[in-house]
């Protein structure tokens with residue numbers, strides 16, 4: 252019997268998954284309090300209060316909130332000393348902002364391949380890319396799964412290169428029982444709508460380093476000098492400050508994320524346990540130093556050789572018909588049109604031929620294997636998660652037993 256929804260059968264699920272972002276009375280009260288009595292921008296208590304609470308939550312001494320994760324990245328790179336023509340090592344399997352912030356600093360993104368088991372920058376691929384122009388290494392904790400920070404920090408130390416963590420997706424994640432973000436020189440977070448903590452837009456930089464944070468203050472605040480005059484400008488900065496209403500929305504989420512993280516932990520282990528029983532579907536691994544993941548997204552791997560060579564995209568279509576939306580996620584960044592540049596726009600890239608880059612691990616994951624679920628799915632209850640599992644089981648067993656159905 253062919254009961255797949257793709258061919259007219261009953262879908263596993265018709266109900267939506269939990270809403271995200273989520274409006275709560277705590278958020279509304281906090282916004283109204285700031286709106287009525289705390290100032291809306293520079294000098295607002297709401298900003299100060301959020302920065303200090305977020306630094307504390309992430310086990311860091313300092314936090315500076317910013318208008319977005321992208322601006323936080325640019326500010327952090329500049330504060331780390333990245334100058335025109337310098338190189339920054341990043342993975343190609345990440346959101347575009349990781350690379351575009353490097354370009355916006357007039358620097359050269361240098362890609363190093365990922366580890367296909369964790370989808371994070373592979374520490375073993377980093378050293379081959381280091382040159383005398385390398386001024387930062389920027390690991391990205393993809394889906395909130397921490398990178399191998401012991402290995403990456405050791406490389407940074409050996410070569411005297413600062414590590415800036417792109418923790419845009421990793422609120423609350425821990426490496427060796429310490430929250431990520433300030434394990435090296437500093438790191439950044441995003442509060443854009445899809446993130447596990449959100450104000451619609453927003454970002455933050457955290458660090459334990461006074462000089463770095465003073466420089467971040469300057470770059471994110473029009474180049475002003477910390478403790479200096481209002482019209483005194485020491486750097487080429489911008490207005491990349493967070494507004495106070497956004498800060499007031501974020502503050503209550505430092506509490507609510509704790510509950511959400513427990514829900515995400517439960518969903519992730521239920522999914523990993525059930526999906527790893529399906530031959531050809533393999534969950535993403537974590538490095539041994541990982542003591543907590545943020546589970547921003549759920550990513551798993553589809554190996555078509557176990558499914559009669561039927562491509563992942565067919566699996567996506569059948570899953571969508573069952574009411575569970577899965578998708579491919581990132582493409583290798585070096586293929587983006589932005590890197591096929593003309594020398595007028597990015598003259599400092601003229602010696603880099605991004606079109607000739609090929610990174611096998613990233614390409615296998617991006618082009619063939621990665622299967623993503625949106626982050627709100629992880630906020631579901633056990634019934635919601637069971638529906639996801641049921642859809643995976645229903646679709647994958649048909650791909651195995653009746654490949655001819657998918658040939659037309």
Ligand SMILES: Cc1ncc(COP(=O)(O)O)c(C=O)c1O
Pocket residue numbers: 319320321322345346348349391417419420440441442443452453454
């Ligand atoms: C890995 C990564 N880096 C940077 C960013 C940029 O953050 P934002 O969208 O807040 O600018 C994002 C967010 O989308 C991200 O996922």
